[in-house]
Amino acid sequence: MDFPQNMSMEEAFALAEAEAKLQQALNESRERFDQAALPDRLNEDWRFGRPHRHAAALAELFDTPSCGEARVLRAGECAVPVSAEDDDLRQTEMLMPTIGSDALLGLHLQQFGAGYALYIEEDTKEPIVLEYSTDSFYAPSTYIMVAPGVKAEIEERHTGNAAESALFATRNIHVAEGAQLRVSLRSSGFARHMSITNIQNLGGRVSHLTQHSSNAWTREETVAEIYAAGEGTETRLYSANRLTGSEVLDQHTRQVHHVGGAASDLLYKNVVDDSATAVFAGNIYVAPGAHHTDAYQSNRNMLLSEKATIHSLPGLEILADKVRCSHGSASAPMDEEQLFYLLSRGIPRQEALQLVAEGFLADATNRFYAAETND
Amino acid sequence: MDESVESPFQLDTRGEFSFPENHKYDAGYGLTEATIDYICDAKGEPDWLREFRKEALRKFNEMPMPYHWAPEGIRNVDFDSFRYYLSHGTTPRKSWDEVPDEVKRTFERLGVPEQERAFLAGVDAQYDSETAYNNMREELSKQGVIFVNSTEGLKEYEHIFRPWFGKVIPVGDNKFSALNHAAFSGGSFIYVPKGVKLQQPLQAYFRINSANMGQFERTLIIADEGAEIMYMEGCTAPMYDSSTLHSGVVELVALKGAKIQYVTVQNWATNVYNLVIQRGLAMEDAEIRWIDCNLGSGLTMKYPAVVLQGRRARGEVVSISLAHDGQVQDTGARMIHAAPETTSNIVAKSISIGQGRASYRGEVTVLKGMQGCKNNTECDALLINAASRTDTYPAITVNGNASAVQHEASVSQVDEEMLFYLQQRGLTRAQAMSLAVNGFINDLVKEFPMEYSVELRRLIDLEMEDSIG
Numbered sequence: 002m003d004f005p006q007n008m009s010m011e012e013a014f015a016l017a018e019a020e021a022k023l024q025q026a027l028n029e030s031r032e033r034f035d036q037a038a039l040p041d042r043l044n045e046d047w048r049f050g051r052p053h054r055h056a057a058a059l060a061e062l063f064d065t066p067s068c069g070e071a072r073v074l075r076a077g078e079c080a081v082p083v084s085a086e087d088d089d090l091r092q093t094e095m096l097m098p099t100i101g102s103d104a105l106l107g108l109h110l111q112q113f114g115a116g117y118a119l120y121i122e123e124d125t126k127e128p129i130v131l132e133y134s135t136d137s138f139y140a141p142s143t144y145i146m147v148a149p150g151v152k153a154e155i156e157e158r159h160t161g162n163a164a165e166s167a168l169f170a171t172r173n174i175h176v177a178e179g180a181q182l183r184v185s186l187r188s189s190g191f192a193r194h195m196s197i198t199n200i201q202n203l204g205g206r207v208s209h210l211t212q213h214s215s216n217a218w219t220r221e222e223t224v225a226e227i228y229a230a231g232e233g234t235e236t237r238l239y240s241a242n243r244l245t246g247s248e249v250l251d252q253h254t255r256q257v258h259h260v261g262g263a264a265s266d267l268l269y270k271n272v273v274d275d276s277a278t279a280v281f282a283g284n285i286y287v288a289p290g291a292h293h294t295d296a297y298q299s300n301r302n303m304l305l306s307e308k309a310t311i312h313s314l315p316g317l318e319i320l321a322d323k324v325r326c327s328h329g330s331a332s333a334p335m336d337e338e339q340l341f342y343l344l345s346r347g348i349p350r351q352e353a354l355q356l357v358a359e360g361f362l363a364d365a366t367n368r369f370y371a372a373e374t375n376d
Numbered sequence: 377m378d379e380s381v382e383s384p385f386q387l388d389t390r391g392e393f394s395f396p397e398n399h400k401y402d403a404g405y406g407l408t409e410a411t412i413d414y415i416c417d418a419k420g421e422p423d424w425l426r427e428f429r430k431e432a433l434r435k436f437n438e439m440p441m442p443y444h445w446a447p448e449g450i451r452n453v454d455f456d457s458f459r460y461y462l463s464h465g466t467t468p469r470k471s472w473d474e475v476p477d478e479v480k481r482t483f484e485r486l487g488v489p490e491q492e493r494a495f496l497a498g499v500d501a502q503y504d505s506e507t508a509y510n511n512m513r514e515e516l517s518k519q520g521v522i523f524v525n526s527t528e529g530l531k532e533y534e535h536i537f538r539p540w541f542g543k544v545i546p547v548g549d550n551k552f553s554a555l556n557h558a559a560f561s562g563g564s565f566i567y568v569p570k571g572v573k574l575q576q577p578l579q580a581y582f583r584i585n586s587a588n589m590g591q592f593e594r595t596l597i598i599a600d601e602g603a604e605i606m607y608m609e610g611c612t613a614p615m616y617d618s619s620t621l622h623s624g625v626v627e628l629v630a631l632k633g634a635k636i637q638y639v640t641v642q643n644w645a646t647n648v649y650n651l652v653i654q655r656g657l658a659m660e661d662a663e664i665r666w667i668d669c670n671l672g673s674g675l676t677m678k679y680p681a682v683v684l685q686g687r688r689a690r691g692e693v694v695s696i697s698l699a700h701d702g703q704v705q706d707t708g709a710r711m712i713h714a715a716p717e718t719t720s721n722i723v724a725k726s727i728s729i730g731q732g733r734a735s736y737r738g739e740v741t742v743l744k745g746m747q748g749c750k751n752n753t754e755c756d757a758l759l760i761n762a763a764s765r766t767d768t769y770p771a772i773t774v775n776g777n778a779s780a781v782q783h784e785a786s787v788s789q790v791d792e793e794m795l796f797y798l799q800q801r802g803l804t805r806a807q808a809m810s811l812a813v814n815g816f817i818n819d820l821v822k823e824f825p826m827e828y829s830v831e832l833r834r835l836i837d838l839e840m841e842d843s844i845g
Contacts, residue, residue: 043444044444045444045445049773289763290762292762302774304774304776304777305777306776306777307745307775307776307777307778308744308775308776309775309776309777310773310774310775310776311772311773311774312771312772312773313770313771313772313773313774313783314769314770314771314772315768315770315783315785316767316768316769316770317766317767317768317785317787318765318766318767319757319759319765319766319767319787320765321762322759322761322762322764322789323789324759324787324789325787325788326786326787327784327785327786327787328768328783328784328785329782329783329784329785330770330772330781330782330783330784331780331781331782331783332772332774332779332780332781332782333779333780333781333782334777334778334779334780335777
């Protein structure tokens, strides 16, 4: 490799070493894709509702070219279309962690080249809006990089326009020290929607919200990696969904604390009606030596029909000391008292049900919007 | 925690002795059809059982190991390195005087005869593969209570035993269930007739004496309508260089209105793989409680389960586990709500010390169409050192909108301020730590029978004076 002229010996060594590490990681990743098999029933991360069938269907979709529309609103000059020739972005995607979907990520890489990269170096006045839509199959990548000390707000929307629309999105979110980011993902109208998200928090505050509606099948993998200590490092993950018909929502999360002294919080709420199914499998991982970590995880489900099903697997893996960590999962029918209160005020039953369900979900969305940015 | 503080706990080492091996029967290493023929011949078993065992062996060989979810250590289990049947003879003695000398001395050193006199209704003492001693108070047999080992149970009480044999835990349930069905020997068969309530507990004691032993006891407890029973089991083995395997199957059947409490204090040496399947079937208004304490063994995988099969049945698991350096305690509970208005409760507390790893793995399932089911799960973990590890892997499935399930878990450390306060009052750091840890598990220890809770406290207590200066 070429070194800049004015570089000292030490810097050159450090750079060479970093380069060697990166190459090694990339080689390992190549191996990972070579060895990965499509998810099957023995894959612990694809356990419920036979989702591996959807994995097989998604894999087949990758035989057709990715085809869809991407646009960015109010981004100014910070948005750049992703090009298949951009090696840096491709490498970022190669190193992305998945939750049991390495084989699918490998397929996504082969079609790499759609989507947007946002390099945010100034505070955003209004939310930047990123829209992906398709009437067939679309596989975009999104990169969000927020510079040190910058406040940003981003809304990402995925829309399916036809009955068989499918979308497979990868999302890399990079939050620098002192940065504040509020980012939401909304998807609707897909036969199959899958997103793999990697949040790297290097010392900022990031709030992340997902909301899915009218998708027959949705799979969400969100890995938040925390690399910086200190009170200013906060990672908040929220989700609020209302499932009807025979919709299936399969959500998987990891809160990975590589270093200690940081906080993370997760609140995933679902209202499950008709014969819909909600799966939540979360994990908090506190690495050896990541002492003084504060990590919380909570999954709450409201079941509205006798055919509704939920699976909840809130996991913890703690390898450090002086950790404050807790998780909870609760699943219950609608609170009759709340309903009764509304009925006794003369509100029709259907409307009352709607209100209680909305109130239940608003807990998560309100917390997301209360997260401080752009005051 | 200050790194200089050593583990405040000492393992109970009373089981740390062994006698020379002296077997009348030895089926050798590995499990094949020939091994099964050997076991059947030694025990004089009927042909149906021989076929049954061989069918189970075929299933065992076909089934995969649970590598995709089990702790790493399970990869080291080598089924060919174990000896599948070792015994002095197949007839249990009814009096300690008739028990072979070294076996008697073993149980005397472990205090079993004393406990029997003091507070037990009956004792079954298993030495390697077979029961060495089995006795029960006479008045209980007059009431129709049956308490024998599994071999005798199948021989003498086939009409009660066989209909329930392998019904709660079927052969093909998992690889270790198939293994036990193929090689089982020892364990208890208990039948408590309608309405009989045992005032004192029955006790089983499992002892592995020989190196490379595989112990596959099989226990079936049937409590008829309205009956009540408490059963306790204790386990020890000496430490050998090579590993030993303990893979028991325990089936409980609580018929209408019956109540079964099953207490385990497991203190195997750390070279023992403790892979046990325990499951109970609770019919209408019945109650099953598993009270489970895991202190020993290098790798424990044990998830006591209750299938709530009858309306208003109740299940409970109370679990304490302690993982020292090099130990993996993968314990938990399973509750299957298969009838309406069933309730269950799980309370699990684990302590990880040094490099120990304690995991909670649990399953709560409310099946389709069940109304008014309730489950509450709490699991708390205490980490003593910086290198300790704790994991929680619950899996909850709820069908329908008429049940409530909640799970809560927390991880914490011993509060430095509390230690400081106690040390300031003149306690050593170790004593303070001991007090804190006993406080953490105090409410669960109370669930154990009196004699055991004293024992437990002693086991978990710090004998700090010796460990740090």
